[in-house]
Amino acid sequence: MVSGNVFDITARRPLEAVAVLSSSGRGTITDSLGHYSLIVKSTDSIWFAMLGKTTMKYAIDTIKNLGEFNISILLRAADLPEVKVRNSNYKLDSLQNRQDYAKYFNFKKPSLQLSTNKNYNPGGVTVGLDLNEIINMFRFKYNKRMLSLQQRLIQQEQDKYIDHRFSKLFVRKITHLTSPELDTFMVYYRPTYEFLQVVNDLELGYFIEKCFENYKIKKHNKENLKRNDNE
Numbered sequence: 764m765v766s767g768n769v770f771d772i773t774a775r776r777p778l779e780a781v782a783v784l785s786s787s788g789r790g791t792i793t794d795s796l797g798h799y800s801l802i803v804k805s806t807d808s809i810w811f812a813m814l815g816k817t818t819m820k821y822a823i824d825t826i827k828n829l830g831e832f833n834i835s836i837l838l839r840a841a842d843l844p845e846v847k848v849r850n851s852n853y854k855l856d857s858l859q860n861r862q863d864y865a866k867y868f869n870f871k872k873p874s875l876q877l878s879t880n881k882n883y884n885p886g887g888v889t890v891g892l893d894l895n896e897i898i899n900m901f902r903f904k905y906n907k908r909m910l911s912l913q914q915r916l917i918q919q920e921q922d923k924y925i926d927h928r929f930s931k932l933f934v935r936k937i938t939h940l941t942s943p944e945l946d947t948f949m950v951y952y953r954p955t956y957e958f959l960q961v962v963n964d965l966e967l968g969y970f971i972e973k974c975f976e977n978y979k980i981k982k983h984n985k986e987n988l989k990r991n992d993n994e
Contacts, residue, residue: 765823766800767832769793769811774835780864781836782812782912786820788904790911794919811836857920864916921956928959928967937968938975948978 769781777797784790785807793799803809808820813836826832861868931945940948952974954967962970 764800764802765809765826765829765832766798767830767834768797769799770797770833770835772835772837774833778813778836780813783809784812784908785809786904788907788911790908790915792912792915792919857923861920868913868916925953925956925959928964929954933968934971937971938978940975948975952978 769778769783770776771778777793777795779793779795779797781793781797781799782790783792783799783801785801785803786809787804787807789801789803791799791801801809803823805823807823809823810820811818811834818834818836821832823829929949931949934940934949935945938945938948952971954970958970959967
């Protein structure tokens with residue numbers, strides 16, 4: 764496992780959504796804190812890519828501290844994408860994210876299919892088949908890397924959806940908990956993405972109420988057990 768953080772050239776500002784790639788075909792992207800972690804082979808090399816530009820390759824067996832391999836990337840203002848200021852809106856942010864990373868979200872594993880070119884007729888057993896798709900089927904490392912990054916982006920999108928629905932503000936209004944108890948409750952009773960897809964806000968509030976009742980029972984039992992131990 765190699766992990767670390769990616770920063771800008773000042774080594775202070777973390778960079779999100781930087782692609783971390785390995786020569787064995789595995790890949791991931793940095794989170795909002797610039798952090799990444801990736802399982803690699805000892806013979807692998809890794810490199811970082813952002814805005815179509817890549818860093819040099821780093822051989823795994825030359826990295827002294829695999830648990831803290833931090834790097835800084837030089838970004839010039841001219842290289843940065845256009846910035847649009849808008850109100851905080853989860854749906855708009857999600858749509859924008861899908862648009863920004865459409866290449867990864869829309870990626871599909873190549874498969875045999877007929878060519879859409881009416882004039883394409885190479886002859887033989889491949890008549891009508893799209894040769895570009897056949898060639899792409901054998902780009903194993905590229906396909907594996909693209910699927911891995913796609914899955915990571917989808918997971919991040921789902922995590923943000925959970926954070927949007929199961930927010931601290933919403934939970935605090937129902938439970939009246941404050942940190943650090945609130946933080947513990949948020950982690951322990953965090954719902955799944957699939958569950959939130961089928962419940963409305965009223966049903967989610969009911970779910971939080973039931974979880975809070977369970978939380979108070981467990982807390983009470985724990986306090987009694989501790990009191991009995993002391994006696």
